[in-house]
Amino acid sequence: MIKFSDDRLAKVQELVSHYPEGKQKSALLPVLHIAQEQFGGWLSTETMDYVASLLHIEPIEVYEVATFYSMYNLKPVGKYMFEVCQTGPCMLNGSDQIIDYIKQTLGIGVGETTPDGMFSLKTVECLGACGYAPMMQLGKTFRENLTKEKVDAIIEECRRTAATNN
């Protein structure tokens, strides 16, 4: 049985209190974010069933929502996920080349994870950073005005962080 840590459980209770009584399902999206954060960066069936039980809703209601929104990962992903925008304005500023460069450098295709489980590459649609294109999302932050050099530096930074955390 999986379970949220106490502080996260408290956070869930707080989130539920934002909505009218009996409308606790409204907290589903934010709670799924918390779940994804705690349970390895993705949502397993077990995780989703747990969230359903917390919010007193049917598991299918969670599956329907988790599969609808693009930020929920339904399969395990690498420790660092490069989510590179490929929509129009980023394309005008060379996002295709950046994606190609990441593919080459990491040796993986879009939707794949490096064998060491460190990096995943995902192409995404407009993230609202069109003026700072090309860009990618990495965790909670945006990395903008990307160049090949910047990509190298980001990869390096991730490796360093992973090494210090281990």
Place this chain on the structure above:
Amino acid sequence: MGRKLLLEKAHVEGIRGYEVYRREGGYRSVEKALKSMTPDQVTDEVKKSGLRGRGGAGFPTGMKWSFIAKPEGVPRHLVCNADESEPGTFKDRYLMEFIPHLLIEGLIVSSFALGSNVTYIYIRGEYAWITDILEQAIAEAKQNGWLGKNILGTGFDLEIYVHRGAGAYICGEETALLESLEGKRGNPRIKPPFPAVKGVWDRPTVVNNVETLAAVVPIINFGSEEYAKIGVGKSTGTKLISACGNINKPGVYEIDMTISVEEFIYSDEYCGGIPNGKKLKACIPGGSSVPILPANLLLKTAKGDTRIMNYESLADGGFPKGSMMGSGGFIVFDEDQCVVRHTLTLARFYRHESCGQCSPCREGTGWMEKILKNIECGKGKISDIDLLWDIQRKIEGNTICPLGDAAAWPVAAAIRHFRDEFEWHVTHAEEAQKRNYGLAHYADPLVVA
């Protein structure tokens, strides 16, 4: 230099925090509205100001507010639409990131006008760090008595909560947003009933864009008359434009809707012209859904008038020869850019973001993307161009929500103005496969940067 109402203080050191914001005159509109005005008077001021929704549709805000139903004993809600996802648009993010208290201030005044005691900010999931900034600002506002019970001793209670989405453009559509706020899939609702009657949890609800709600602050501070003096015609006040694409100075600019498109692109105060001495080829002036315009129709209207950065002028000429102000996402193309390729990325975007509820959008967006992909990589036929036209025609106007139109318009406009570029991809298949940029001859020879 135009007058700035929203971003004037955005770069004051420390403005993100409460102390500086308050010192710079923040929260005055709350004092004025709550202490000296009735909710109806606030609504009237907003009506008289001529403020139009800044999310894209341009609907008069005061009128929208006056539609809200007031059944006895049923709570009402204001929901702030911060699900900014229209390609080319990043103005709300800028406002929330740099001057978050302006939004909170606008929300308090607007909630007061609408009688909302619990107001939500629905923010797109990817703006995770902005969620933190907003929550911080809300906490500060609460500590200083601008939120909570009995605000300023007026008896008005208000809580503001940030609700984070999780990656779905469609949630920018107000009824999809409400579904999402209820913890459901972001499927737009079938209207009627409209949110003003049955919104979130079946309660009367008003959904407004971030910039719209922030604009309520200067309207109350300076008065509607003063506000309406800025701008021209039905385009009153200032508008945030997020400029991107091939320009020297991409970013967010506040304009007073009287400057010309040409000035906006070439002046150093704004976009600063096109990099590397290249020529202007085309522009999508109001976010990815609005029609693309070739340079010759962009700077001047079909009648030969100078085109101005406002609702009416950008729409002059209708769809055949004009475009729209939309959300203010201003995407500039230099002479080397390929319209076909860009249209393909937009078609892919709309296919990816279609909720899949209604048939024309679910099936049509994917079909258009497939055909565009073929054309772009040199596998298309001339007849495919007419087929594309026919598909977009059959999506437009026939879907539950405006995403169908938003997907159809860019394809229609690209074919309308750049048909020979599509044909070139078919007739020069081999070359089209090798290069990923298009033809240059659309650039107007008169507008050398």
Place this chain on the structure above:
Amino acid sequence: MPDDKKLFKVTIDNITIEVEPGTSILNAARKIGGDVAPPAMCYYSKLKGSGGKCRTCLVEVSQGSTADPRPMPKLVASCRTNVMDGMVVKNITSEKVIDARNGVVEFLLINHPLDCPICDQAGECDLQDLSYEHGTEGTRFEFVRRTFEKHDLGPYIQLHMTRCILCYRCVFAADQLTDKRQHGILDRGDHSEIATYIKQSLDHDFIGNVIDVCPVGALTDKTFRFKNRVWFLKPQDAHRDCPRCAGKVRLWTRGEEVFRVTARRDQWGEVEDWICNECRFEKKKASDWVIEGPTLISRHSVISAGHYVGMKMPREPLPEVMGGRKPKLLMDIHSVSEVNDPNIDLSKIEGPAHSTDFVNKG
């Protein structure tokens, strides 16, 4: 108060009727009946919240009401738009509607497998009927169609997602007929699917009704799969004392054999009374039922009982002419001379003089 009883006058395709306020355009049109009733692939009057999605029932409102006669700017989904007093609606009399509807049908078909020859729904498929009315002979879609693995939703129901048109009816049915919905719409856009996510079986007593509400062959009865074609079966109304449901069903029989049991449907193809799984799947003997008699089905349907009853065969004149003799030679007269070709304008043929030759010749 007499005012409360005031009916709304609505004109659809030039036919005016009066209906209760709150009636949808579609239901008003159904009152008129015939071709005036728009087709509905997702709306289901017995499922709350259904409709609005497929867009086949779009109509043009050329006058909003007497009070506000402005036309509506866009075509509207007639199933989810209520009539107003004095409203004027165009359905089959509007070219815009027909054009849009043809478009919707094309969209519904581009990813549909068109495997009617092996689909159990063939013969009673709403999409088949719709394509017959509004579809074209060929397709303009030149790409690989979307496919899904088919899988079982328990012992009785098979889900053939590839055929699904995402009408959401089965989801509404599960929501409203069972206490615990186990399946739903997963994913989004053109890869949305009906599924349980964890491939579980649907096991509620009334879940079998999802088969009846499915407008296509996406949800089929496993106890009937590939057993027979519906048009070879004789539908008969029957009932039994059932502790769970009304027990009013339709038996699909051939001789003494009961091939399948479904709910009874009204003229719009909608279930009259929901039936339980036991009646539907377990009672497959004629002796389980009290048979009331053959079902009345529109004679236009290929599955109508007595499709040919009362139909007069045309008289064959040949045997009469021959008086019992066998013809020595029969030939197709069209091949003998171009004069016999029905497409030929006789006046254009070079040959014997005809009437126009004599004009102006005194």
